Each structure stands twice: as structure tokens, then as C-alpha cells.
Amino acid sequence: MATARFNASAAALRAITYRISSTPTEQLPGVASQIAGQLWRCQDLLAASADQLKQAGDAAVLVHKFKTHLSTLLQDRTVHGRWVAVVLVKATIEAGGVETLSKSNAWVRNLLGILKKPDPPTTRTLAVIALTRIFMLTWDHANLIREITTPALPAFVGTCLNNAESKRCSPAELQTILEAFIALVPRHLTTFRTNESNIRALATAILSSTSSGPVSGSYFTQVHRDLASRLLVLLHNCTPKQGSAAKWDESLKSTVAAAHATCDRIFRSVLEDWESTAGVQNTVPAQILFKGIPELEENDNAGLTGWKGIFSGSERLVTLLELLQAHLDAMTAAPVTLRLGQLTDLLIRIFSVAPPRTGVQDAIKSNSQISKDERDAMYTVLPRIHVAALNIVQTLLTRYANIVISIMQPLLTQIAWVFQAEASDPNLRSKVYTVLQAILLLRGQAMMKDDVSDIEPVMKFCCDDLAAGKSEPAKSLNASGLIPRDSVSNPSICPTLLEAARNLLPILCGQLDPATLSTRVRIQLERTAILIDHRDALVTCVLNPTTNGAGRARSQPSLLPILARRFPEANEVEALLRPRMPAIRQKVSSEIEEDDEDDDDAESVAERSNAFEMSDGPFNTSNKDAEHAPDVLEETIDDSQSEDVGENIQVHHVAKDLKPQAVASEKRNSPSNEGLGQNDDRPEKRLRVTPAEVPASNSEHSVANGRTSPSIYSQANTVPTVASMERGEEDDSDFEMPVLTMESDTEDEG
Structure with a gap:
């Protein structure tokens, strides 16, 4: 069996090698995806050890020839060859597993060389992805970390930072670099600690950019900002001497302070009625705050650069709120203390400011020292700010669940008020x-x-x-x-x-x-x-x-008929209409057992005891006459809907000619009118009829939507109905409940 797999892998690898060598280099990018997919058929051969390859004939020569072609393409003079080589190297290492990974040092050095060349951004992006994948595959093997990751990772981080700061870096390449750093930082703290300042500068530069701010020559998307926020928070893990928890707490407090400072400036056009419960004070005097346009000249507490204008300030506040959300989402190397009061204080302040509603006198008053145009601009950007604050609330609920439920009521009141205004x-x-x-x-x-x-x-x-x-x-x-x-x-x-x-x-x-x-x-x-x-x-x-x-x-009227008509195939509907509860076997009282003369009589009493207790479903007819069974439907739906329900649900009754197997005394089996329709805790009163006790030959089945279900039974000739009792009608019957069994009745009564 193993030989057959080796032969199949060798044939596939031979075909791949021939295709690479026979196809012109300029045409290889068009078939690279097909070759990469076919490499998984060669998994047994690429993952084989040297001893296994020697036993497989010329398999060792075939593998060596294929790897030589890849090494040649990595050093090819054309861009097409290097691009194809990066794709195939990653696919080969993933298919070959540890055996191929342990021999990939030369490929790693060539990939690092490609990162330093002025190749197109797509080639460098693929090289970053391939190297990151190689580093991640070494995590489960300490020897491979020492041999591959530790020597190559510092050069990889430095080269990626240089490329990210270069003008030739494309948005896709920058996104790939940020994602690679996020994946590698928690596992290689020592290596990233030496580059922490450069990485922090890159992340803050991305977060400081605003669409209405000064032109910096670089364009950053919302994805870049989200990744930069996550990366900036993860850098607290690089703090030496187990100071990561303190660094995380310090970063959170500085971000909250920066958000309050931004709120002071962009909310200056209204008179806030918010009072801080965390001791937050205004960061700028009123005589300076109300002059000119809202702006922040120096860097804020979070390390982000200044901004100018109401629109830039709103984008900065949204960025700071996203950074707070990243703090709540990020993994931490050590247990941290979440200052929930500071977050709640900031959220309530943001939710306390909302646009005025037409015809409603709101508590928000305008500041006469600020122009109406600035106030209208502030009202315009408020919905985006509130959405960012709601993201924090959602993260708190998702991450901490019942722990933060105590602060949800005041926040819910503020959210409902904001919702009506916006x-x-x-x-x-x-x-x-x-x-x-x-x-x-x-x-x-x-x-x-x-x-x-x-x-x-x-x-x-x-x-x-x-x-x-x-x-x-x-x-x-x-x-x-x-x-x-x-x-x-x-x-x-x-x-x-x-x-x-x-x-x-x-x-x-x-x-x-x-x-x-x-x-x-x-x-x-x-x-x-x-x-x-x-x-x-x-x-x-x-x-x-x-x-x-x-x-x-x-x-x-209930919606059950509509539900049954619209979704007849749903399991929920089937469970509601035809509940199939298992039979509850209850011990018969000793008094009944003593009065019975033989085992057959005792069995019949037990079966009759189970025959009275029906499930509390919407179509229960245990206490009703067969002629009044349709009245049950009228309790849940009106007359116009009862006909529609009949399309899917039919109520049938047991044939009247069923004969009892045994007859007990009239005293034990004749319940009073007062007991019918009521719950009785005594075992002899808790009676149930189950579908398993119905004779298949004498019972009818209701078929709805392709399913067959047991019918609902009532004894028309012997059991008095509740309606007749309420009307005061007398019941002349002996009220003998016939026993329903799966055996044919061949004996005469008596």
C-alpha cells in the first residue's frame, strides 16, 4: 500500500518537474496555481525521510531535481520566475511537513533577499506571507526555531519596517506586514522588543492620519487602522521583567484620557450636563477652549499627533474608541485589571450628547460662544462617534458577559435616548x-x-x-x-x-x-x-x-396555525403539533393490586391508569367526547383559520367496537365529575394514553406533510365530556374505560 502511494506521488512529482522545466518563465505565473494544487498529491514523497527515499528507487533523485528547480527560480533574473518560486516554495513546505521544513534554510535566505529587492509589491507581499508561514510552522519544534526562526526573524522584521516606510509600499503589502507582526509578536517577544520603538512609530503614524488632516503622502484604509490598533496594544507584551500587565493598564488609562481631551474640544458647542464619576477634569481652560477652531496642537496622551478642525477631531475620537476596543479584544501575557468605571464614565459622556429632536425639549443646551455652523457640524459627525462607542459596549458584552451586566441598565437608557435622536x-x-x-x-x-x-x-x-x-x-x-x-x-x-x-x-x-x-x-x-x-x-x-x-x-388567536402552514417541514413545528413524550411508567397503588384476583386484572388496571393522563398539547382530547374533539381547535384559532389547520392536522378517534380485555370494579374506575379536567397527585388518578398502547389494526393515523403520526383518542361511548358535565347532563354509562392493547381481542366480556 505504501509502495503504491509512493509510486503515485513520484508520477505526480515527475509531471510537475517536467512542466516547470518545459514552460517558458514568462508563462509560469499563469500555471503557478495549478502546480501548487498538484503538489499536495506529492505529499507522501515530499514528507518522506532520506532512508525512505532510498528504498523507493529513483525517488530521491526526483525530489532533488524538483528542489533544484525551485532554488533556481528563487534566484532567477526575471520577476516572473521569482514570483512563481515564492508561490511554489510555500506550497512545497506546507505539503512536505517537517521533513521539508527542516531543510528550508536556503529557501528562507533567498526569500529574505527577495524582500530587499525592488520587485513589485505583489512579490514582496507573497514573500512576507511565505516567511510568516514558515516561522509559524516551526513553533512546535524547538530545534527548528533555533535553526530557522531565530537567525532569520530579526532581518525579516527590519526589512519589513523599511518596506512599510517606503513610498513604493502598496496598501496590500502594508496590510500583510501588519498582519504578520500581529501573528508573530506574542511568540517572539525578545526579537520584537529590540524593534518596539520603530513598530510603535509605524502604528501611531497610521492611527494619527485623518482624511481631513494634512497630506502625509500615504493613504491608510480602515483595515490599516484596525490592524495598527491591535498591533499597538500587543506591544505591551514586549515589556521586560513581567511588566506587561502594568503597561497594558497604563496604555488603557492614557487612551481614555486622550479621548476625554478630544471630547472637551469637539463638544464645546453644547453645554454638557455630564458629571464625571471617575474624577475627570477639563484639560483646557475655558478662555482658551472657546477661541478659534477646535484643535489639539501637541501629541495627546496616547502618543498620537495633533489635529485641527471638528471633522479631524471626530475622526481622532473614533480612532481612540477603536483603540480602546482593541484593548478589550487583545490577548494579554498576564492577568490584567480592567477599570470598568473609567470606560463607563467615558461612554455615558459620549451618549449624553445627541442632536435635538423636533418637537421635543431636550436637556442639551447650546453654547452661545460657539457658532451655529460648528454645532451643526458636530451633530453631523455624532452618529459615527456613537457607533464606535456602541462597538465598545458590544465588545464588553461579548468578552465579559454577566460580569458587566450591572452597568448595562444606565447604558441602555442612554442608548435608547440616542437612538430616538439619530x-x-x-x-x-x-x-x-x-x-x-x-x-x-x-x-x-x-x-x-x-x-x-x-x-x-x-x-x-x-x-x-x-x-x-x-x-x-x-x-x-x-x-x-x-x-x-x-x-x-x-x-x-x-x-x-x-x-x-x-x-x-x-x-x-x-x-x-x-x-x-x-x-x-x-x-x-x-x-x-x-x-x-x-x-x-x-x-x-x-x-x-x-x-x-x-x-x-x-x-x-395563536400563530400556531400560520406557523404550521408556512413551515410544515420544520422540526420545531413537528414538536409543537405532535409532541412524542415517552410513556411514564408509574407504580400502581397497593390497594388496586390487592383487589385484583389475577395478574391479567392488575395489568388492565395499570393500563387504564395510564390511559387518563394526556399531554398538555394544543390538541388534547383526553377529557372530551369524540363528537366535541374539533372544539379544541376553536380554542386556539378562529373560525376562519380552523379550516386551514384541517389541511395539515386531522383528528381521528378509536373505532367504537374495541373490546376491553378485563373489567375492574365500578367503584375504582368511575371518577367523579369533579375530578375530570383537574390535576390529581394520586397515582391512580394520574393516567396517560400513549401512542404505543394503541392497536395498530383499529386506530387511524393522521398524515400531514408526508409524516404519519398517532391519532388522538377519546372514548365517545363511555367517557362523559366536560361540556356535558357543565350543562348538567346525566351520564347513563357505567363509565368503563376499555383497555387499549396491541393484542387482538378474542375473549368475550365478563
């Missing part, structure tokens, strides 16, 4: 939906009615966004006239907003106590779930029916 911004609505979903998953069941009333505007906007996400429905409706068919998504609505609203809808229906929701909002949630065919939302509405003030379910 609901026109789709990005803010989307982020509020996501944050509210995380909050409700943690404390939704514990929210009081006043708390829920604060977020009712969010619920209404969520329903409106989902309804707007559907185009106008077609004219043809289904039988109920409620559910539009053939409706498609509206492309004018942001997909991210629709996804966030769709994820929030079932949480609103399931995590909030129905008693805390107003009737109008609950109806709007249910209608939206029907309109957009949201299965999870419909299921949660069915499982959490509306209640009145006393906590009892209101008498209004």
Missing part, C-alpha cells in the same frame, strides 16, 4: 439592534415594564425596517389572506441593517416577558414575523403567548 442613520440603527440583542440575551427576562418601554421605539423601527426590506407583495394571497406570497427583499435597504433587525426580532419575542410589552407593540412584532416569514420569530411567539396583567394568557 434613528435616521442606518449604521447607528444596525449597531443598536446588535447591541440590544446582546443585552436582551443576558437580562431580557429580568427587565421590568418601565425598562421595556424605553426600548419600544427600537422595536417599532426594527419592525419598520423589516417591512421595508420586503418589496410590495404580489396580488395573490393564500387562503387566510394574511401572508403575502412571492415577496422578495428590497435592494434599497442596507443588507447589514436587515440582518441585524432580523436577528433581533425573535429575541424581542422570546426574551422579553410578554406582560411587559404593550398590546400594540406585541401585535406589530407578530405581524412583522408573519410578513417576512420569520420561522424563529413565529416559534417564539407561539411559545410565549401574550398575557394579561394577572399573568394569564389572553384569549386571542
Whole structure:
């Protein structure tokens, strides 16, 4: 078997070598991806040791020939050859495993040489990726770290920093360099410690750039800023003598201080009513603060350069908030102390400033010393700032969960207030939906009615966004006239907003106590779930029916028929309509066992005891006459919907000619009218009929959506119904419950 695999690998490697040698160098980039994919077929041969290659005939010569071609391409004079060589070297090392990796020192030196050459940015980008992958593959082998990574990593870091500061560096190459540093810093602290100042300067230069600031000659995308924030936070691990935790705490405090200093300047056009609970003081005197345009001339506490103008200041505040989020996301080498009060203080200050609402007298007052134009500009950039602050709240909930739940209530109140003022911004609505979903998953069941009333505007906007996400429905409706068919998504609505609203809808229906929701909002949630065919939302509405003030379910139609009609194949629907609970075997009381004369009579009593207790499903007919069985459907749906439910759900009854196997005394088997329909804790009163006890020959089955399920049984001739008891009708029957068994009845009664 091993020989066959070696032969197949040798044949594939021979074909690859021939293709590399016979194809002109200028045409190799076009087939490089195909060759790299075929190298995995040579995995057995490339990963074989020298002794195994000697036993495989000319396999050693074939492998040596292939590696020689790769080494030649790495030193090729053309750009095409070097580009192909970088791609194939990475693929070869990944396919060959440790055996090929241990012999890759020469390839690593050639790749470092390519980084120093004026090759196109794509070649250098691929070289950075290949070298980073090689360094990561050595982590599980200490000897390979000493032989490969330790000698080559310092040159790699220095060359990458030089290339990143060069004008010929492309955005893709810079992104690759930042990602490589983020992957390697936690594992090679000593090597990066010598270059910490240069790396910090690169990261701060990226974070200090603003679109409205001075032109620096370099363009940095949002991805660059996110990566620079992560890299800047990870540099605390390079602090010597186990000082990483203190360095992380110091960096966090300086970032919060820089954010407050920026807020002092860009919020100067309004009179803030915020009072710090963490002892934060204004960083600049009022006589200097209100002069000229808002600006910061020197570097801030986080080490970022100054800025000028309201738009540059808003971008700086967003950058600082993203840096705070990176502190919460980043891994730490040692346990750190999170100063939650400082973060909460900053977030409440940011959420306390919002644009004025039309027709509503807000607490925010304008500063007469600042022009209206600057104030309007500040209101324009506020939604982006609030979105960055909401990202921090989301990170806190995701990372710390129940630990930070105590600060969520004041933040939720501020978020709801900001939402009403800036609901026109789709990005803010989307982020509020996501944050509210995380909050409700943690404390939704514990929210009081006043708390829920604060977020009712969010619920209404969520329903409106989902309804707007559907185009106008077609004219043809289904039988109920409620559910539009053939409706498609509206492309004018942001997909991210629709996804966030769709994820929030079932949480609103399931995590909030129905008693805390107003009737109008609950109806709007249910209608939206029907309109957009949201299965999870419909299921949660069915499982959490509306209640009145006393906590009892209101008498209004259930959404179960609509759910069953729209999603008949769903497992949730199957479980709700036809619950298949296992039979509960209960010990029969000793009194019944003593009165029985033989084992057959005892068995029949036990089976009759199990025959009275039915599951509490929506179609329970254990206490009802067979003629009144359809009345159960009328309790959950109206008359217009009962016919539709009958399309999928049919109620049948046991044939009336079933004969009992044994008859017990009338005294034990005749329950009083008072006991029917009530729960009784005595074993002889807790009776159940299970589908397994129904004779297959005499029972009917209801078939819905291709599935066969046991019918629901009631004894029409012997069991009095609850309705007849309420009307005072007398029951002339002996009230003898026939026993349902799987055996045919051949004996006569008596």
C-alpha cells in the first residue's frame, strides 16, 4: 500500500518537474496555481525521510531535481520566475511537513533577499506571507526555531519596517506586514522588543492620519487602522521583567484620557450636563477652549499627533474608541485589571450628547460662544462617534458577559435616548439592534415594564425596517389572506441593517416577558414575523403567548396555525403539533393490586391508569367526547383559520367496537365529575394514553406533510365530556374505560 502511494506521488512529482522545466518563465505565473494544487498529491514523497527515499528507487533523485528547480527560480533574473518560486516554495513546505521544513534554510535566505529587492509589491507581499508561514510552522519544534526562526526573524522584521516606510509600499503589502507582526509578536517577544520603538512609530503614524488632516503622502484604509490598533496594544507584551500587565493598564488609562481631551474640544458647542464619576477634569481652560477652531496642537496622551478642525477631531475620537476596543479584544501575557468605571464614565459622556429632536425639549443646551455652523457640524459627525462607542459596549458584552451586566441598565437608557435622536442613520440603527440583542440575551427576562418601554421605539423601527426590506407583495394571497406570497427583499435597504433587525426580532419575542410589552407593540412584532416569514420569530411567539396583567394568557388567536402552514417541514413545528413524550411508567397503588384476583386484572388496571393522563398539547382530547374533539381547535384559532389547520392536522378517534380485555370494579374506575379536567397527585388518578398502547389494526393515523403520526383518542361511548358535565347532563354509562392493547381481542366480556 505504501509502495503504491509512493509510486503515485513520484508520477505526480515527475509531471510537475517536467512542466516547470518545459514552460517558458514568462508563462509560469499563469500555471503557478495549478502546480501548487498538484503538489499536495506529492505529499507522501515530499514528507518522506532520506532512508525512505532510498528504498523507493529513483525517488530521491526526483525530489532533488524538483528542489533544484525551485532554488533556481528563487534566484532567477526575471520577476516572473521569482514570483512563481515564492508561490511554489510555500506550497512545497506546507505539503512536505517537517521533513521539508527542516531543510528550508536556503529557501528562507533567498526569500529574505527577495524582500530587499525592488520587485513589485505583489512579490514582496507573497514573500512576507511565505516567511510568516514558515516561522509559524516551526513553533512546535524547538530545534527548528533555533535553526530557522531565530537567525532569520530579526532581518525579516527590519526589512519589513523599511518596506512599510517606503513610498513604493502598496496598501496590500502594508496590510500583510501588519498582519504578520500581529501573528508573530506574542511568540517572539525578545526579537520584537529590540524593534518596539520603530513598530510603535509605524502604528501611531497610521492611527494619527485623518482624511481631513494634512497630506502625509500615504493613504491608510480602515483595515490599516484596525490592524495598527491591535498591533499597538500587543506591544505591551514586549515589556521586560513581567511588566506587561502594568503597561497594558497604563496604555488603557492614557487612551481614555486622550479621548476625554478630544471630547472637551469637539463638544464645546453644547453645554454638557455630564458629571464625571471617575474624577475627570477639563484639560483646557475655558478662555482658551472657546477661541478659534477646535484643535489639539501637541501629541495627546496616547502618543498620537495633533489635529485641527471638528471633522479631524471626530475622526481622532473614533480612532481612540477603536483603540480602546482593541484593548478589550487583545490577548494579554498576564492577568490584567480592567477599570470598568473609567470606560463607563467615558461612554455615558459620549451618549449624553445627541442632536435635538423636533418637537421635543431636550436637556442639551447650546453654547452661545460657539457658532451655529460648528454645532451643526458636530451633530453631523455624532452618529459615527456613537457607533464606535456602541462597538465598545458590544465588545464588553461579548468578552465579559454577566460580569458587566450591572452597568448595562444606565447604558441602555442612554442608548435608547440616542437612538430616538439619530434613528435616521442606518449604521447607528444596525449597531443598536446588535447591541440590544446582546443585552436582551443576558437580562431580557429580568427587565421590568418601565425598562421595556424605553426600548419600544427600537422595536417599532426594527419592525419598520423589516417591512421595508420586503418589496410590495404580489396580488395573490393564500387562503387566510394574511401572508403575502412571492415577496422578495428590497435592494434599497442596507443588507447589514436587515440582518441585524432580523436577528433581533425573535429575541424581542422570546426574551422579553410578554406582560411587559404593550398590546400594540406585541401585535406589530407578530405581524412583522408573519410578513417576512420569520420561522424563529413565529416559534417564539407561539411559545410565549401574550398575557394579561394577572399573568394569564389572553384569549386571542395563536400563530400556531400560520406557523404550521408556512413551515410544515420544520422540526420545531413537528414538536409543537405532535409532541412524542415517552410513556411514564408509574407504580400502581397497593390497594388496586390487592383487589385484583389475577395478574391479567392488575395489568388492565395499570393500563387504564395510564390511559387518563394526556399531554398538555394544543390538541388534547383526553377529557372530551369524540363528537366535541374539533372544539379544541376553536380554542386556539378562529373560525376562519380552523379550516386551514384541517389541511395539515386531522383528528381521528378509536373505532367504537374495541373490546376491553378485563373489567375492574365500578367503584375504582368511575371518577367523579369533579375530578375530570383537574390535576390529581394520586397515582391512580394520574393516567396517560400513549401512542404505543394503541392497536395498530383499529386506530387511524393522521398524515400531514408526508409524516404519519398517532391519532388522538377519546372514548365517545363511555367517557362523559366536560361540556356535558357543565350543562348538567346525566351520564347513563357505567363509565368503563376499555383497555387499549396491541393484542387482538378474542375473549368475550365478563
